[in-house]
Amino acid sequence: MGRSILAIVVGFVLTGALNVGTNTVLSRIAPEMVPPPGTPNTNTAALIGICAYVALYGVLGCYVTARLAPSRPLLHALILGALALAMSIPMTLAVWNDTPAWFNVYNLLAVMPYAYLGGRIRERELARAGEGRLAAAS
Template sequence: MLRSIGAIALGFLVIGCLAFGTDAAIRSTVPQHFGAGGRLDDVGLLLLTQLYVFVYATFGCWLTARLAPSRPMRHALILGALGLAFNVAGTIAMWDTAPAWYHVVALALVMPAAWLGGWLRERQLARGAGQLAAA
């Protein structure tokens, strides 16, 4: 149980650190694209943000699945559900910082990223089992 909690917590922290770190780097690199109150309307930067957050979330969920003592997909999806809850709260709190479509897409991508991370780990395990059986 403790190992499961640790795997989920570590995945959550990795995603958060990578996403917030990249956000900070972008804000300091191109501050002219951010309006009053930090609002971002630049479609290119918004799409870039969606992309890197999706990649980070997939990686974090894969990491959680990798560290999970059993049922990797279940652990990845639990992290996804936790991430979705935090994203809903963040979306409500920061609704005015981006166009509505951005928030809707961000919320819609959380669980697919979690599933993909879990699936990648399960695929690794299946390949490993197949290689062991062939040996």
């Protein structure tokens, strides 16, 4: 159970650190992309860019969790996704008026697909490795 918890914590911390780090850097070098908290952001191109890196980091974090999981990688990735979604809902509601509704809804709806994708990538790796071992044994 300890390795399962560790896998989820590592994926969570990694995803959070990447998102916060990217937001911090972008707020300094491109404040029009990530304005200060409480400042509305209606720059569609910037919001699509944010969606892109949030997707990348979400899938990556869930993949790392799945890779570190002692068993059932997809389940671990989905648990991380559920945890992220549970934390995202109040955070999104708190800043709802700072961004367009499509951005907020998309980011909430996309959390679990990112988790699924990260876990499935790991499952496919394991399946390929198992096929390779079977071929080598014959």
